[in-house]
Every structure is written in C-alpha cells, then in structure tokens.
Amino acid sequence: MKGFYWRLVIVRLMSGKEFFVDRYERLGWKLKDVKPRQAIRLNITNIEGKSLEERLEAIGVEVEKVPFLETGYWVLGSKVSVGATAEYLLGLYSVQEAAAQIPATLFTDLKGKTVLDACAAPGGKTVQLADLMGNTGVVVALDVRKRRLAALANHLERCHVSNAVVYELDARQVSRLKLKFDRVLLDAPCSGNFAADRNWFKRRTLKDVERNARLQREILAEAAACLSDDGELVYSTCSLEPEENEVNMDWAVKHLDLRIEEVDCYGDKGLTEVFGSRLDASVEWCRRIWPGETQGFFACKLKKRESKL
Amino acid sequence: MKFAVQVGARFSLNADLTVNRAGRYFLLNKALLEVARKNFYYAGTYLGKVKNGKFFPSFNLLAMLAEGEANKIVVENKAAWLFICGRDVFGKGIVAVHGSRRKRDHTLVLNEFGECLGFGRIVGSLGEAAKKGEVAVKNISDIGDFLRREI
Numbered sequence: 001m002k003g004f005y006w007r008l009v010i011v012r013l014m015s016g017k018e019f020f021v022d023r024y025e026r027l028g029w030k031l032k033d034v035k036p037r038q039a040i041r042l043n044i045t046n047i048e049g050k051s052l053e054e055r056l057e058a059i060g061v062e063v064e065k066v067p068f069l070e071t072g073y074w075v076l077g078s079k080v081s082v083g084a085t086a087e088y089l090l091g092l093y094s095v096q097e098a099a100a101q102i103p104a105t106l107f108t109d110l111k112g113k114t115v116l117d118a119c120a121a122p123g124g125k126t127v128q129l130a131d132l133m134g135n136t137g138v139v140v141a142l143d144v145r146k147r148r149l150a151a152l153a154n155h156l157e158r159c160h161v162s163n164a165v166v167y168e169l170d171a172r173q174v175s176r177l178k179l180k181f182d183r184v185l186l187d188a189p190c191s192g193n194f195a196a197d198r199n200w201f202k203r204r205t206l207k208d209v210e211r212n213a214r215l216q217r218e219i220l221a222e223a224a225a226c227l228s229d230d231g232e233l234v235y236s237t238c239s240l241e242p243e244e245n246e247v248n249m250d251w252a253v254k255h256l257d258l259r260i261e262e263v264d265c266y267g268d269k270g271l272t273e274v275f276g277s278r279l280d281a282s283v284e285w286c287r288r289i290w291p292g293e294t295q296g297f298f299a300c301k302l303k304k305r306e307s308k309l
Numbered sequence: 310m311k312f313a314v315q316v317g318a319r320f321s322l323n324a325d326l327t328v329n330r331a332g333r334y335f336l337l338n339k340a341l342l343e344v345a346r347k348n349f350y351y352a353g354t355y356l357g358k359v360k361n362g363k364f365f366p367s368f369n370l371l372a373m374l375a376e377g378e379a380n381k382i383v384v385e386n387k388a389a390w391l392f393i394c395g396r397d398v399f400g401k402g403i404v405a406v407h408g409s410r411r412k413r414d415h416t417l418v419l420n421e422f423g424e425c426l427g428f429g430r431i432v433g434s435l436g437e438a439a440k441k442g443e444v445a446v447k448n449i450s451d452i453g454d455f456l457r458r459e460i
C-alpha cells in the first residue's frame with residue numbers, strides 16, 4: 001500500500017502544466033499562447049495549384065502559399081468549411097496541418113519506390129506520399145486500429161490513390177511482410193502536444209511519455225531492419241517531449257545501424273543537450289518545431305550507416 | 310461489368326488484376342500484385358462492394374466510367390452542390406446530356422469541370438420540357454457520402 005501511495009505521488013509530481021512548462025523552459029522555450037493556423041495541401045496528381053486557388057476563391061475560400069511548403073496553403077478565411085467543399089470531396093486537396101506536411105517532403109526521389117508508411121491512419125501522409133510518387137511504385141500502409149483504418153481507406157478513395165496497399169498490422173511485425181523498403185516513414189504514435197489538444201496538460205504524465213518512447217524505439221528497430229541498404233527513413237512525431245524525439249534519435253544512432261542526415265526544412269535544430277545529458281552531435285540535424293503558426297512537431301531523416309549515398 | 314452497362318459505358322477490367330476481398334473489389338496494378346498479401350485491408354483502386362447481392366460502385370469506379378463514353382449529365386454549380394448534399398437533380402440545373410435520356414436508366418452526374426459527383430436514375434425529362442422544375446434525376450449516390458460515412 002505504501003509503495004502504491006508513493007508511486008501515485010511521483011506520477012502526480014511528474015505531470016501537470018507546471019511540470020511540463022518547466023521542462024520546456026529548461027529546453028530553452030517559453031510557453032506562449034499559440035493558435036496554429038489551418039492549412040491544406042494540394043494533391044498535385046489531381047489538380048494544378050493555380051486552378052485550385054481560383055476554384056477555392058470562387059467559393060469563398062481565401063488561401064495563401066505556406067512559404068516553407070511546396071504544396072501547402074494557409075487558409076486565411078473561408079465562408080464554408082474547407083473539409084466539406086466539392087473540391088475537398090473530389091480529392092483535389094487534403095486538410096493537413098502545415099508542420100505535418102513536412103516529413104513526406106524530406107525523402108529524395110520517391111517515384112517508383114517501395115515505401116512503408118508504418119503508422120499510417122488516418123492517412124494524411126499516405127496520401128501525400130502517393131501524391132509525391134505520382135501513384136507510381138507502392139506504398140505499404142500499416143495501422144493497428146480498425147476504426148482508423150476505415151478513415152484511411154476513405155481518404156485513399158477520396159483522393160484517388162491507386163498505389164497503396166493497407167494492412168491491419170502492428171509495425172513491430174512488419175518483417176512478416178518479407179519486403180525491403182526504399183523509403184520508410186515512421187510517423188510514430190506519440191504523446192501529442194498542447195497546441196493540438198486543449199486538455200493535453202491535464203491528460204499527460206511523464207510515464208505516458210516514457211511508454212510512448214519505448215513503443216517508438218521498438219517500431220524504429222523493426223522499421224530499420226526492413227530498410228534497404230541505400231534506403232531513407234524519416235521519423236516524426238507531434239510531441240514536444242525530448243524522450244520521444246532527440247533522445248530516441250540518439251538511441252537510434254547508438255543502437256541501430258543508422259545515421260542522421262542533415263535536412264533543410266522549416267524548424268529549429270534538434271537539441272543535443274537534454275536535461276543535463278549530452279546527445280550525439282548529429283542529433284542537431286533533426287528538426288524541432290515549437291508551437292506557433294503550426295503545432296509542435298519533430299522530424300528526423302536517417303540512413304543506413306554504411307550507405308555511401 | 311453489369312454496372313458499367315447500366316450507365317451505358319463500354320468498359321472492361323482485367324480479371325487478373327481484379328481482387329475480391331470479402332465482397333469488396335479492388336483493381337491492382339502489377340507492382341501491387343507482387344507485394345500484396347491475401348489479407349490486405351485495402352489495395353490499389355477500390356471499385357465497389359457487393360452487399361446482399363447488389364453492387365455498390367465506388368467513386369473511383371464512377372470517375373473511371375465518366376472518362377469514357379457513358380450516360381452523363383452535366384449540371385451547373387448550384388445543382389452540383391445540392392446533388393453533393395444528397396438532393397435530386399432538377400431539370401433546370403442540367404446544362405448538357407450525353408447518352409441515354411430514357412426514364413429508369415442510370416446516369417453519371419458531372420459538374421461543369423467534368424468531374425464525376427455520383428450517379429442517379431433518370432425519372433423525368435432531361436430535355437427542354439424539363440425546365441419546369443421537376444426532378445429529372447434521382448440521386449442514388451454522391452461524393453457527399455465521404456462525409457456521411459464519418460458521422
């Protein structure tokens with residue numbers, strides 16, 4: 001009983017707004033009121049940017065290019081819900097948060113490749129990958145939740161994706177498919193962040209963060225094992241917690257046959273010092289996005305260590 | 310493809326690339342056929358499902374049919390929007406007719422950009438006489454269904 005009581009006290013102490021805000025300050029970021037802007041992503045396979053802009057304008061949706069994205073637009077104002085227009089239902093665009101549009105763009109040369117989307121539902125990034133691939137090659141998309149798979153299937157049908165195959169499969173068992181992947185997107189299940197969830201601080205504890213970090217490492221190890229020798233793996237989360245981000249990437253370079261690649265995209269450098277621990281210097285090449293115009297996000301590109309490409 | 314005939318389309322699918330997964334039909338390409346295991350949840354292009362002996366076409370299949378010769382009506386903006394909201398098409402909203410005008414035949418419904426919004430059954434006149442404001446095409450299925458499915 002006594003042990004149980006102390007465990008409860010510890011969990012209490014390692015949760016709540018103050019606890020997390022203090023952590024962010026120690027990582028160099030001060031909490032502020034943020035309101036991420038709504039964004040959409042053009043499906044270039046289905047329409048050209050200029051035509052979509054004109055069509056949206058005609059129905060009272062005002063958009064503006066997101067400067068750091070090729071096919072992303074901020075929604076400046078709209079007389080209608082952007083998730084219910086004819087153009088949306090025809091798959092001409094997807095409603096996708098701006099930072100969440102970054103990971104799929106970090107791959108080089110996706111056309112004709114065999115790509116794994118390890119944690120895919122509801123499919124925002126699966127559709128984006130298929131779009132960047134021009135519906136060539138194959139995207140293998142996995143998820144463990146049936147309900148979310150149904151949403152993924154709708155998303156694929158709506159956007160006329162024709163190069164994806166979806167399995168209800170735990171990504172920790174992807175080697176069962178006996179495939180090698182040229183590109184792997186691991187948009188990992190994570191703790192999320194307060195900018196995308198108003199009750200985040202009430203809900204989350206450090207224990208959740210550590211549990212998620214463990215699951216992420218397990219998936220990462222399996223995904224790395226299925227990556228072809230000259231393949232590319234992009235790891236991303238919408239968590240702000242370093243255990244799920246930089247610390248996991250440090251673990252990956254130390255325990256898996258992977259190295260971090262420098263990427264040129266929106267966001268800050270990855271943290272190389274986390275609560276007194278020094279991480280591998282290459283972790284700096286990750287991208288950390290503190291909430292602001294976008295929600296919080298993290299992305300990192302990895303390659304096999306011996307790869308010369 | 311009985312459904313294709315119903316909408317007046319000449320259309321055939323390569324049987325080797327068509328897969329029936331528990332009553333849901335998918336069209337795969339060769340690359341997908343090589344990697345897809347039998348137990349997939351979704352693959353390639355979803356064509357539609359058979360339920361209680363009846364075929365329900367997907368919107369991908371309707372879009373494929375709309376690319377070729379088929380029964381089609383083109384509707385103006387407002388009629389297109391109402392159709393997506395689940396409403397029938399009134400004669401006055403139709404701007405062009407291709408293929409059959411016969412009552413009880415099925416027809417695809419397209420917007421002015423030529424994009425397929427769904428299909429319906431012809432119940433009234435599609436010609437000049439239709440301008441009086443009677444229902445011309447009864448809505449059977451429209452892309453607004455993507456939103457209704459999520460509720």
Ligand SMILES: C[S@@+](CC[C@H](N)C(=O)[O-])C[C@H]1O[C@@H](n2cnc3c(N)ncnc32)[C@H](O)[C@@H]1O
Nearest residue numbers: 119120121122123124125143144170171187189
């Ligand atoms: C961050 S969400 C993915 C969002 C998605 N990539 C998108 O862009 O729409 C993480 C997903 O991982 C799934 N997931 C959780 N554990 C998993 C596992 N062991 N294997 C595969 N997917 C898993 C969850 O069901 C959830 O849908």
